[in-house]
Amino acid sequence: MSCETRQKCSLHLRIKTAFQLTESIHGLSVCTVTAGMIANCRVFTFTKGSRETMSGLQVEVENNCNNISPSQHVQVTVKTVPSYCGVTWTGSYEAPGCSSEVLRRHVPECITGRLSYDVKPERRELSVNVSNMLEDHDYVLRLCLKDFICSDTGASILIKKGEPVKSATLPYSRLLPCLCIEGWSSVTDALRVQVCPFKDRVQELWVGINFDPLEKTLSWQPACRVTAVVVLCQRREDGVCVDLPHASQNVSREKISFTKVDPHPQLCMKFTAGSQSWTRCPFADATFKAWEVIVTRQLGQDDVKMLSHITATFSVALCVKSEGSAVCQITDTHIMHLEKHKAVDLNLTGQLCNTCLQVKRLDVKYAATVLHCLEQCEESPYVRPVVIRQPSWDLTWVVVPAGVCLSGIITITLVLHVLLTVYERRKLKRNGGYISEKQIDPAFDCVVPVLQSQPAVHGGVLIPDSPKCGNTEKTNLLSD
Numbered sequence: 451m452s453c454e455t456r457q458k459c460s461l462h463l464r465i466k467t468a469f470q471l472t473e474s475i476h477g478l479s480v481c482t483v484t485a486g487m488i489a490n491c492r493v494f495t496f497t498k499g500s501r502e503t504m505s506g507l508q509v510e511v512e513n514n515c516n517n518i519s520p521s522q523h524v525q526v527t528v529k530t531v532p533s534y535c536g537v538t539w540t541g542s543y544e545a546p547g548c549s550s551e552v553l554r555r556h557v558p559e560c561i562t563g564r565l566s567y568d569v570k571p572e573r574r575e576l577s578v579n580v581s582n583m584l585e586d587h588d589y590v591l592r593l594c595l596k597d598f599i600c601s602d603t604g605a606s607i608l609i610k611k612g613e614p615v616k617s618a619t620l621p622y623s624r625l626l627p628c629l630c631i632e633g634w635s636s637v638t639d640a641l642r643v644q645v646c647p648f649k650d651r652v653q654e655l656w657v658g659i660n661f662d663p664l665e666k667t668l669s670w671q672p673a674c675r676v677t678a679v680v681v682l683c684q685r686r687e688d689g690v691c692v693d694l695p696h697a698s699q700n701v702s703r704e705k706i707s708f709t710k711v712d713p714h715p716q717l718c719m720k721f722t723a724g725s726q727s728w729t730r731c732p733f734a735d736a737t738f739k740a741w742e743v744i745v746t747r748q749l750g751q752d753d754v755k756m757l758s759h760i761t762a763t764f765s766v767a768l769c770v771k772s773e774g775s776a777v778c779q780i781t782d783t784h785i786m787h788l789e790k791h792k793a794v795d796l797n798l799t800g801q802l803c804n805t806c807l808q809v810k811r812l813d814v815k816y817a818a819t820v821l822h823c824l825e826q827c828e829e830s831p832y833v834r835p836v837v838i839r840q841p842s843w844d845l846t847w848v849v850v851p852a853g854v855c856l857s858g859i860i861t862i863t864l865v866l867h868v869l870l871t872v873y874e875r876r877k878l879k880r881n882g883g884y885i886s887e888k889q890i891d892p893a894f895d896c897v898v899p900v901l902q903s904q905p906a907v908h909g910g911v912l913i914p915d916s917p918k919c920g921n922t923e924k925t926n927l928l929s930d
Contacts, residue, residue, distance in 0.1 A: 451556065457585055459556040461545060464514040467494050467528050473501045477531040481808045490516065493531055520560055521547035548641055552860050554661045555582070562643035563589060565633050569647060574623065576647065578631055580609060580616040587611055588636035593620050596628045596646065597675050597703070603629070608636070628674030652676065656721045659732040666814060668732070672707035672721065678723040680706055684891055685718050685820040690728045693720070697816055710815035717818045741788070743809060743822045747914050754796040754807065754824070758788040766796070767808040771823065778806050778821060785812070 453459035465480055468622060477495035488709035494511050494526045496504075529538040546553060548560035555561070567576050574791040576593070583589045589609040594600035607618040625648045626794055634642040648654070657677075659670045670680065682697035699706045711717070718731040741758040756764070764786050769778035788794055796807070 451552075454555060457558060458554060459558075461518050461520065461553075461557065462514050463514065463516040463518050463526075463528060463543060463545075465528075466513075467511045467539075469511075469530070471496065471501065471504050471507060474534070475530050478528050479527075479531050479533075480511070480513050481527045482518075483527070484518070484522055484524055488633055508638070518545050520550075520553055520557060546619055558584060560641060561635065563633055563635065563642050565631055565643060565645045565849070567631060567645065567647055571625075574621060576620045576622060576631065578618050578620060580618075580632075580633060583609075583616060584635040584637070584640075585611075589616065589633060590636055591618050591620065591631065591633045593622060594630055594632050594644075595626065595674065596630045596644065600630060600642075600644065600754060602630050611640050624673070625651050626673050627654065627676075639917075649722055652723055652726075653728055655851050656719075656728050657720060657728050657732060661711070661732060664686055664711070665706050665709070666713075668710050668711040668713075668719070668816075669705060669707040672701060674702060675703045675721060675884065677702055678721055681720050681722075682708055682711070682816050683720045683729070684719050685716050685729065685731060691718050691720050694816055698775060708816055711737075712811045712814045712817035714811075714818045714820065715739070716820060717816070741811070742787065743807060743820070744793075745824065753792045754822075756786070756788060756796060756809075757793040758790075759791060761788065761790045763787050763812045765810045765812050769806050769808050769821075779807060780808065810874050 451459050451461055458495075465482075467478060467480065469475075472503065474494070478492050479491055479493045481489050481491035483489045492513055492515070494513075510842070516524070524543045524545065526541045526543065528540075534747065548554055548557070548562075553560040561582070561584045563583045566579045566581070569576060578591055580591070588611050590606050591609065592606040593603045597604055603623075604621070607620065609616050611700060614738055620631065627649045630644045630646040632642055632644045634640040649847070655672050655674060655676055658673070659668065661668050669680075672678075680699050680700050680701050682694045683691035684694060685691045697708065698709075705855055713733045715731065715733050717733060718729050721728045721730070732826055740760055741756065741762060741764070744755045744757060746753045746755075756766070758764075765783060766786050767783040769780045769781045771778045786794065806821050808819060810819045811817040851859055
């Protein structure tokens with residue numbers, strides 16, 4: 451390496467050749483060839499006197515005037531002049547690359563500068579400092595997403611060579627493992643340096659899961675190139691996600707899709723990269739449920755209904771869980787077709803001891819098998835329940851007819867009461883026990899009911915409390 455200044459050094463290939471000189475050898479030819487370049491040859495000649503003097507001796511020839519570039523592959527050919535019998539020597543040499551620390555400090559085409567950074571997550575910014583940059587040249591900084599090439603994520607920032615502080619602030623939106631800081635000297639074909647602050651944050655890739663409810667398609671595309679396996683799984687109550695059969699895809703950079711998917715809260719996507727796995731459940735917090743099993747407790751009995759917000763077909767199985775076992779033994783299975791927004795009652799006859807409903811949607815390719823266990827009973831022995839499909843009627847169709855019937859009954863009762871009252875009055879009139887209130891004889895102005903009294907012990911006199919008389923005279927009833 452030959453240097454003019456600290457940052458102006460160049461590489462040269464030194465070639466040494468040793469051979470036995472004879473009077474017939476007039477000189478030596480040394481040629482170097484690099485890819486895409488014309489051969490560069492240099493001939494070393496010997497005078498006649500020197501050939502005679504050194505004939506039969508071993509002679510060394512050194513050539514260090516061959517300029518080469520970093521990482522350049524050089525083919526070397528050495529032969530005598532004139533060349534006898536085609537005898538030549540060939541060899542190759544690989545120049546050191548810019549990864550060499552010495553070259554990165556002193557050879558201009560290898561000087562990239564050094565980048566250091568500070569992450570400010572509260573502002574979503576990266577503060578970048580540049581050192582050891584190429585002298586007398588501006589410097590460029592940017593954020594990019596690294597793949598085969600590093601693609602822009604925003605505008606580049608130019609740091610002027612005359613600025614005393616070589617720093618800049620770069621805003622970012624996501625902490626991706628392929629998000630890198632890239633810097634290079636502002637010269638043609640300058641070598642670039644990249645620093646990726648978040649390269650270990652692979653978990654940041656497992657976002658952006660989309661679901662198309664019309665196509666029933668679940669899709670995801672990685673923001674960075676990654677070698678991973680994606681599988682659909684069903685999340686259990688203990689947090690373990692069990693893989694669904696035939697629901698696995700390999701991914702690197704392309705978009706992946708699962709068609710005919712049931713959007714249930716227990717259906718998740720599991721991402722595996724290397725020895726680590728991450729689970730994401732895109733429907734866990736969704737307010738919309740495609741279907742649900744509704745269990746209400748009424749008069750000590752479980753009222754079970756199925757409601758689907760879409761037209762779909764389901765498999766509904768009755769199963770029994772044994773004590774200490776997580777396996778539910780299926781006892782009966784029914785296929786049910788639910789119309790959109792129409793609830794269906796599942797009338798379960800018999801005692802529901804340790805009984806569960808195992809529901810799975812059948813009109814899709816990927817669906818979770820959901821287990822709904824009913825309240826246990828302890829007093830009565832187990833009786834096999836039967837699922838009966840019965841539509842759940844609107845309460846309006848029950849309340850209105852009941853009101854009409856009740857009104858009719860009240861009306862009929864009032865009519866009968868009036869008729870019975872009239873009949874009783876007429877009967878009393880015929881028997882003489884009824885005195886009309888419309889009599890005008892003054893003798894009848896006082897009306898006192900005749901009471902049949904029992905013999906009194908002391909011959910007491912019965913006096914009515916409030917006789918209906920027009921005067922103050924009291925009517926006395928003397929007992930016999």
